[in-house]
Amino acid sequence: MSSPVKVICALGSPYSHSVEAALCLKGVPYELIREELSNKSELLLKHNPVHKKVPVLLHGDHAVCESLVIVEYVDEAFDGPPLMPTDPYDRAMARFWADFMQNKLLELFWLAHWTEGEVQKRFAKEAKENLTLLEVQLRGKRFFGGDTVGYIDIACCVLAPWLSVLEEVTGVIVVDESEYPALRQWEKEYNSYDALKPCLPDRDQLVAYFTENKERYKMFANA
Amino acid sequence: MATAGGEVTCVDFWANGFGMRARIALRELGVAFRYVEEDLRSGDRSELVRRMNPVHRSIPILIHGGRPVCGSVNILEYVDETWGNDGGPRLLPRDPLQRAHARFWADFVDQKVFSTQTRFLKSKGAEKEAAKEELLDQLRRLEEVLGDKTFLAGDEFGFLDAVLIPFSSMFHGYEQHGGFSLETECPSLMRWVRRCKERDSVKSVLPDEDEMYELHKKWYGISE
DSSP: OOOOEEEEEOTTOHHHHHHHHHHHHHTOOOEEEEOOTTSOOHHHHHHOTTTOOSOEEEETTEEEESHHHHHHHHHHHSOSSOSSOSSHHHHHHHHHHHHHIIIIIHHHHHHHHHOOHHHHHHHHHHHHHHHHHHHHHHTTOSBTTBSSOOHHHHHTGGGTHHHHHHHHHHOOOOSOTTTOHHHHHHHHHHHTOGGGTTTSOOHHHHHHHHHHTHHHHHHHHHO | OOOTTSOEEEEEOTTOHHHHHHHHHHHHTTOOOEEEEOOTTSSSOOHHHHHHOTTTOOSOEEEETTEEEESHHHHHHHHHHHHSOSSSOOSSOSSHHHHHHHHHHHHHIIIIIHHHHHHHHHOOHHHHHHHHHHHHHHHHHHHHHHTTOSBTTBSSOOHHHHHHGGGGGGHHHHHHHHTOOHHHHOHHHHHHHHHHHTSHHHHHHSOOHHHHHHHHHHHHTOOO
């Protein structure tokens, strides 16, 4: 019998969601421990002393930190449909695009929604150039890996549940449907994927959260 | 030796710490490869780099059977999965939790140590002092990861050792720049460095430390 799995997470965090998505897709039951990031718990600080961030996966006595590291761990430690491709070259491509999303595009995408004026225009231009690269990767496919949600899709999750929420709260449109039809279709597919239903964030809750924290996000973005 | 699936080329620059990881890994697993030098001192990237890594235009790039793999940690994983499974040496352990720990600390080196050391080398005065303390803290954390072990993840040289050892070619530079001795600050890490340097793979790849520091002084505009 496998040890219990818990996820220390935070509302509104796409990184936390990626871990939940991986667990859902593998069919692993888990418990959520919701963290208030303004008042970090002893549990979080104990299990992620290096970064003090969510998400953290607790598997029995062991802690795993950093969302993509956790996703690969979940893929390797548990049975269930594979999240990563089997061929080494395809795996290298999956890691490449996940790294691209998380370390290059994500910040640009985020700032393009939360900033204003000339600054916003600059971020939007850069974000769009990078979004185009993803759009090309997706063309002709339902998901980045093919017919099922996999590693790259999970790494790109901020472009699914969060996209329309950010657009609604900030009034900014960056991922124009006419310019990125494949990405917008992928967004719909991700948001309606059966196996993800148990862990997809509640849209109203996300809207309420980002509306409530709008000034704070804008302040961080403009710093 | 092992070259399953076509010719192997590594595009890199002699002083690129990220590329040293790839070249050390290939040698560790006995993979014959062609080395193509990209001179990072020139402003423009070559046609080869622009074609093989259009997204980032960075090196190292591993080209296997004509197909590029980009990103140093990505290359380590690919090299391990392609050549490390046949009963010979491998870079990552088999156990998922140990693999997760190795990947976590590799990410720590990339997210934290690299940016801190760059800031330390480029800054002056109070900012430099602060960056120096942060860098030493980070190296001490890695010393804790090492603990009593021979290598960072156990008895065998592996993934995390390949990730960190290239930074040691700048240790002499850090000491000169910061006025400290790593033998004093991180003695067991320095013993680990010496153990790694006994290996042919590391010895043949790590550049001369004085040359590394001279090059970085030019790159970062370090005057003293």
